[in-house]
Amino acid sequence: MVESSQGVTVVALLADPDAPTEVARRMARELPARLADASGGHRRFDVEVVSEPFTAGTEDPTVLTRRLLDRVREEKWDIVVALTDLPLHSRGHKLVVDLSHEHGLALLSLPSLGGLRFESKARRAVEEAVLSLAGAQAAEAEGAAHRRSLGNFTSRLASVHRAPVGDEEAADLRYVVGGFGGYLRVLGGMVRANRPWRLVPGLSKALAAALAAGAIAIVNSTMWSLAVSLDTTRLVIATVGSIALMIGWLIVDAHLWHRATEHSPQERKRAVLYNASTVVTVGIGVLICYVGLLLISLVWALFILNGPVFVSMTRTPLHATEYWTLAWFVASVATVGGALGSGLESDEAIRSAAYSKREQERRRTLHDEDD
Numbered sequence: 001m002v003e004s005s006q007g008v009t010v011v012a013l014l015a016d017p018d019a020p021t022e023v024a025r026r027m028a029r030e031l032p033a034r035l036a037d038a039s040g041g042h043r044r045f046d047v048e049v050v051s052e053p054f055t056a057g058t059e060d061p062t063v064l065t066r067r068l069l070d071r072v073r074e075e076k077w078d079i080v081v082a083l084t085d086l087p088l089h090s091r092g093h094k095l096v097v098d099l100s101h102e103h104g105l106a107l108l109s110l111p112s113l114g115g116l117r118f119e120s121k122a123r124r125a126v127e128e129a130v131l132s133l134a135g136a137q138a139a140e141a142e143g144a145a146h147r148r149s150l151g152n153f154t155s156r157l158a159s160v161h162r163a164p165v166g167d168e169e170a171a172d173l174r175y176v177v178g179g180f181g182g183y184l185r186v187l188g189g190m191v192r193a194n195r196p197w198r199l200v201p202g203l204s205k206a207l208a209a210a211l212a213a214g215a216i217a218i219v220n221s222t223m224w225s226l227a228v229s230l231d232t233t234r235l236v237i238a239t240v241g242s243i244a245l246m247i248g249w250l251i252v253d254a255h256l257w258h259r260a261t262e263h264s265p266q267e268r269k270r271a272v273l274y275n276a277s278t279v280v281t282v283g284i285g286v287l288i289c290y291v292g293l294l295l296i297s298l299v300w301a302l303f304i305l306n307g308p309v310f311v312s313m314t315r316t317p318l319h320a321t322e323y324w325t326l327a328w329f330v331a332s333v334a335t336v337g338g339a340l341g342s343g344l345e346s347d348e349a350i351r352s353a354a355y356s357k358r359e360q361e362r363r364r365t366l367h368d369e370d371d
Contacts, residue, residue, distance in 0.1 A: 008044045011035070011130055012077040014054060014068065019193055020083040020110060021051040027123045034123075038131055045130070048077075055084045061098055061107060064088075065170045068105055079104045079133045081126050085193035087111045087186050087273065092266060093176035094186050096160050099129060100170050101136035111189030112160075112177050118192055132173075159185060183273070190277035191284070199285025200292070207289060209341020214297050214334030218304055218326070221313040223333070227326040228316045235328050239290070242335035246286045249339040251278060286335075293334045298327035 015024040088095040088109040106129035113121040159182040258274040
């Protein structure tokens with residue numbers, strides 16, 4: 001069926017909760033008009049957003065497609081595009097999108113679109129999928145042949161290419177991402193799905209400990225003498241060391257490291273990808289915290305330091321360079337204090353701050369299976 005009785009093609013964006021649903025709702029506002037324009041004004045489209053956890057308990061595209069087919073039979077949708085923020089794998093490849101023209105169904109893995117210009121890429125992918133599926137349905141209704149492809153999709157995403165589909169699978173067209181560039185694209189998409197900036201409010205106790213350590217350090221004359229004696233190289237080393245310590249502590253203490261459940265090469269590659277996304281996600285969050293501590297330390301130093309007292313203690317005039325050097329060094333010291341304070345946070349709170357909802361459920365399932 002191409003169109004409903006009202007002459008409108010009904011498109012359902014079936015999205016996992018949290019980030020995929022938010023993306024689907026934003027694109028749904030302008031998607032009908034864009035689809036109508038792309039089809040030359042010959043069709044009208046009605047776009048619905050349905051939020052439900054269709055990936056719960058599985059990452060197998062074949063299982064997901066069958067699950068979606070069962071869901072589609074319950075509704076009066078003409079076309080369904082399913083969106084998930086989990087990275088999907090099929091036959092050793094990182095999946096971008098699976099399409100079943102026979103059933104009017106597309107399964108899109110959002111992380112494969114990368115972290116940059118994400119929403120525009122997602123909108124383009126959904127548009128191409130809908131137009132391809134609608135074109136196939138129109139051609140079938142007219143008894144004509146239809147070329148199954150996603151138009152200029154591969155030209156816009158250079159590392160994306162078509163891949164074979166097994167005879168036993170419901171999908172008839174598959175696009176995957178490959179090569180090192182594809183690996184970085186998926187990694188960037190996973191990090192974006194985790195939204196690392198949420199780690200900052202999620203580490204309230206650690207930040208409280210860091211701020212307390214920084215406030216004490218600023219008024220300590222020993223810290224003044226140490227700061228003015230350090231050169232840039234040592235300050236950089238202190239920065240890198242404190243950030244690395246914070247990242248490592250959070251990952252180890254909250255048990256964020258993913259261990260392969262199987263000994264196959266494929267499973268080991270997936271474990272490396274998941275762990276890389278964890279390190280980058282936590283690293284970005286900690287770096288944001290560090291910059292915040294640096295700025296707060298600088299403001300506190302400007303407010304509290306007294307020039308004559310500083311000179312009497314360090315024999316160094318108090319200029320802009322000394323303010324900056326002291327704030328920089330104190331931020332590193334405070335970050336170490338924050339790492340120790342992060343032990344007060346619950347593991348669940350850190351996981352909630354560091355991972356997307358789907359990734360949290362995936363890791364919870366693995367943990368339950370291990371138990």
